[in-house]
Amino acid sequence: MQTVIPYDKPLMITVKELTKRYARNTAVDHISFEVVKGQIVGFLGPNGAGKTTTMRMLTCFLPPTSGSATVAGFDVLEQPLEVKKRIGYLPETPPLYPEMETGEYLTFVGQLKGLSGAELRKRVDYVCDRCSVADVKNKLLGKLSKGYRQRVGLAQAIIHNPDVLILDEPTAGLDPKQINETRDLIKSLGGDHTIILSTHILPEVEQTCEQVLIINKGKLVATDSVQNLQNRARGAESVLVEVSGRNGSLDFAVVQRRIEQIAGVSRVVAKQSQQNRSSFEVESGKGFIRGDLARAVVESGWDLNELRPTAMSLEEIFLQLTGAEIKKEEVAIQGAQ
Amino acid sequence: MRNILIICRKELRSYFASPIAYLLLTMFALIFGFFFWNSLGYFVLMGMESQMRGQMMPMNLNEIVIRPLLSNVGVIGLFFIPMITMRLFAEEKRSGTIELLATSPIRDSEIIIGKWLAALSLYACMLLVAAVNFAFLFKYGKPDWKPLAIGYLGLLLQAGALLAIGTFISTLTKNQIIAGAATFGVCLLLWVLEWVSGYETATWAQVLAYMSVITHFESFAKGVLDLKDAIFYVTVIFLGLFFTARSMESLRWRS
Numbered sequence: 001m002q003t004v005i006p007y008d009k010p011l012m013i014t015v016k017e018l019t020k021r022y023a024r025n026t027a028v029d030h031i032s033f034e035v036v037k038g039q040i041v042g043f044l045g046p047n048g049a050g051k052t053t054t055m056r057m058l059t060c061f062l063p064p065t066s067g068s069a070t071v072a073g074f075d076v077l078e079q080p081l082e083v084k085k086r087i088g089y090l091p092e093t094p095p096l097y098p099e100m101e102t103g104e105y106l107t108f109v110g111q112l113k114g115l116s117g118a119e120l121r122k123r124v125d126y127v128c129d130r131c132s133v134a135d136v137k138n139k140l141l142g143k144l145s146k147g148y149r150q151r152v153g154l155a156q157a158i159i160h161n162p163d164v165l166i167l168d169e170p171t172a173g174l175d176p177k178q179i180n181e182t183r184d185l186i187k188s189l190g191g192d193h194t195i196i197l198s199t200h201i202l203p204e205v206e207q208t209c210e211q212v213l214i215i216n217k218g219k220l221v222a223t224d225s226v227q228n229l230q231n232r233a234r235g236a237e238s239v240l241v242e243v244s245g246r247n248g249s250l251d252f253a254v255v256q257r258r259i260e261q262i263a264g265v266s267r268v269v270a271k272q273s274q275q276n277r278s279s280f281e282v283e284s285g286k287g288f289i290r291g292d293l294a295r296a297v298v299e300s301g302w303d304l305n306e307l308r309p310t311a312m313s314l315e316e317i318f319l320q321l322t323g324a325e326i327k328k329e330e331v332a333i334q335g336a337q
Numbered sequence: 338m339r340n341i342l343i344i345c346r347k348e349l350r351s352y353f354a355s356p357i358a359y360l361l362l363t364m365f366a367l368i369f370g371f372f373f374w375n376s377l378g379y380f381v382l383m384g385m386e387s388q389m390r391g392q393m394m395p396m397n398l399n400e401i402v403i404r405p406l407l408s409n410v411g412v413i414g415l416f417f418i419p420m421i422t423m424r425l426f427a428e429e430k431r432s433g434t435i436e437l438l439a440t441s442p443i444r445d446s447e448i449i450i451g452k453w454l455a456a457l458s459l460y461a462c463m464l465l466v467a468a469v470n471f472a473f474l475f476k477y478g479k480p481d482w483k484p485l486a487i488g489y490l491g492l493l494l495q496a497g498a499l500l501a502i503g504t505f506i507s508t509l510t511k512n513q514i515i516a517g518a519a520t521f522g523v524c525l526l527l528w529v530l531e532w533v534s535g536y537e538t539a540t541w542a543q544v545l546a547y548m549s550v551i552t553h554f555e556s557f558a559k560g561v562l563d564l565k566d567a568i569f570y571v572t573v574i575f576l577g578l579f580f581t582a583r584s585m586e587s588l589r590w591r592s
Contacts, residue, residue, distance in 0.1 A: 059440040062589055084442040095437035097347075099354040111343045112441040156437070 009036040012164055012194040013058065017067035020053050020218075027053040029218035030067065035211075037163075040190045042209035042226070043198040050218040051198040052092060055166050058196070059089045072163050085114065088162035088193075092169050094153025098142025102133055102152055105141055106159055113160035123159055131155040131185065147178040154185065158193070165189065167197040171204060183208050239290055242306035243297050244277035250302065252278045262296050264289045277305065340443045344451025345458070348425070352459050357424070361417055365463045372409045373470040376402050398480040399560065403471070407488040407558045410467055411551070414460065414496055415524050421459055422503025423517035425452045426585075431511045439589070449581045453497075453504050460496045464489060484560020491557020494570035495550055499524050501577025508584040524550075 013035040020028040028050040035041050043051050056062040058069055060080040068075060074082040097105060103124060110120045128134040131151045136144060141152065150170065157165055170186060171179045187208050189195060199205060205212050206226055214222040243255050252273045259268050259282060267283040282293060290307060297304045352358040380402050387396065429435040438448050468489075474480050503520040510516050531549035533542045546552055550573075553566035 056436075059436075061436055061439050081442045081444075084440055087440065089436070089440045091433055091436045093433045095432070095434040097351065097432075097434060099351055104350075108343070108347055109437065109441075112340070112438070112443055114442060 009038060011035070012037045012039075013069070013071055013196070015054075015058070015067070015069045018054065018057060018064050018069050019066045020050075020057060020062065021065040026218050028057070028064075031215070031218075031220045032067075033213055033220065033223055035194055035196065037194055038191060039211060040186070040195045040197070040209045042205035042212045043196055043215065044200065044202070044205050044212055045198075045215035046200055049215045051215060052168055053218075054215070055089075055168050055196065055198060059087055059166055060084055061089075085160070086163045088157035088160065088165045090153045090157040090165075090167045090170055092172065094149050095156070096141040096144075096149060096152060098140065100141050101138055102141060102144070103128070103137040105152070106155055109156040110159045115160055123161070127155040127159050130158070132181075146173055147175070147181075150174060150178070150182060151185075154182070158189065161192075163194060165193045165195040165197075167195065169198055169200075171199070171201070179204075238281065238283045239293065239307060239309050240271070240279060240281055241293055241297070241304070242277060242279040244303045244305050246301055246303060250276045250278065255297075255300075255302065256280065258296060258300055259293065262289060262292050264292070279306070340447040341451040341454065344438075344443075344448055345454045348452050348455030349458055351424075352421075352455065357420070358459060358462070361420060361459070362462060362466055365413060365417060366466045368413055369410065369467050369470060372406060372413075373467075376406055376409075398474055398478045399484050402474065403480060403485055403488065404558050404560075406467075406471075407485075407492065408551075408554065410464070410492055411495055411554055412528075414463070414492070414499070415528055416521070417463065418460070418496060418499045418503055418524060419517040419520035421456045422500055422507050422520055423513045424507070425456065425504050426507040426581075427510055427513045427516045430508075430588075431513075439585075445582055445585045446578075449504065449578055449585065453501060453578060453581075456500045456504065457493070457497055460500065461493065464492060481560070487560050487562050488557055490562070491554055491566070494557075494567060494574075495554050498550060498570045498573035498577065499527070501574045501581070502527075505577050505581040505584060508581055508588065 011034050013033075015034070016032050018028060018031045019026065031050075031054060043054070045051050053062065057064045057076065058071060060076050060083050063077060068077070070076070071083045072086045074086070076083050100108065106124045106127060107120060110123055115123055125134075128137055131154050133148060133151050133155055136148055136152075141149070144152065150173075154167070154170065157167065167186065171182050174182060183204065186195060186197060190210075197208070209226055211225050212223070213220060241259070244250060252270070255278060256268055256270060259265060259280060264284045265282055269281045269283075271279040271281055273279075282289065290309075294304055294307055380396070380398070383401065384396055426435070429438065439445075471485060475482070499520075502523055503516075506520045506523065507513075507516045509519075527548065527550045529549070530545050531551045534546035534552075550570075553569045556563040556566050
């Protein structure tokens, strides 16, 4: 697989041909990638694609079947204790003990990670502040709301100031406001820590990450910077246009021919045609065509009933890459979040 | 060592933050109190009878009260041990907190020993409750304290062995009830194995009886420290914790 972005910064994570096989299926299939220091990487894929398994192998929770992974130069199989010292991990469900208070819990985790004394107290105060959980410091974890639980989860992941942060769906189950707060928090952590976060929500990647790894059925299908992916997405636009005739009748074939003449249009698919109205799906090979399309329709004396993009940019690429398993609607709904 | 204490403290905190510890201690205090009261009543009755028969032989508190009571503590413990160990790993597996422990820079063995020590400490608290009852014997009588101390050591070793088995079973499932029930079954079986020696003297029966946790307690109850029996318990503790470690490892390969 290709290595992306020629940064001059040191590599923090190297994954080579990492594979996890179970009795019946292969969860992760020969994945290779590299992450440089200080980068935020989005690990994108539909549910069950192997994101969590990969993360669990990086955190030494699961041993790989074959292949290797190093974190900060230490091999996950050979020197798991060294790796664990340098990793902060937030699993899909925050690992909280309901009978503990927030401050007590963070102290416990800090001790587990090797902190003690004044330094431990300082770090607990710091992460409480950073993740805005200071106001629930003396509350039982079992009584916290989902948003707070997630933030306490993040706080425990950064308590020992790890080089690498691994976050498994950090925004899952949060309300939109909390999602934004969490994303901002993650972004702000980016400078000091190398972060891998998994998600199946595309806008999240666009907003928080610098680089994307797209994984499907255990295989890495694309690695690229968000910038490049967006450019690729901008290159092709797909719009749905509905046109109706002014004076009762509309020649369907004429409209199609007119649209095909517009510069940049690569494909026109007739969707539906009634007596005096017809709709088309128009794809462009390059650049935006909505403006030209609208002008062409109106100048030809027809009415423009509807004009809308049919898919969100990154999502389409995502769908192309991951195949047809996920329905478009599903992604659109998630994208709307 | 530091990590073991961190885990142990956290487990003890969990026991005492939830009703589990208080429930167990209260139930134990009630049940043991009842046993103690019965035992004393029996002792007083025997005392009166021997007086009526004109025997003025001093009656031995150790033989008549303490020794059977110590064995009874063991039997009560049999019911309580599954309740102590069932949550140790099953709960962490269910809630996902096992991922936190397993991804922290701390060894599996430290997690296991810490948890087992916490369980043993809770059991020791139960023994302390029993000690309150025994203290009355010292106030109103003159029992020998040495057999009692050895009996306590025996109880701790015996419980340690059963707790180690319970800890192992708790790693096998996410369901606390299953862990508890299975532990109870195994403990009970290890208890009644001894009955075989009542009617059968073949080698296999002797081996079975030897496996029973009760046969090895008899000498402790008498106040005799027999190294052979102590080694038996220590071996079971070691094996139980060893299997726990193996089970934790396989958990990672399977899950």
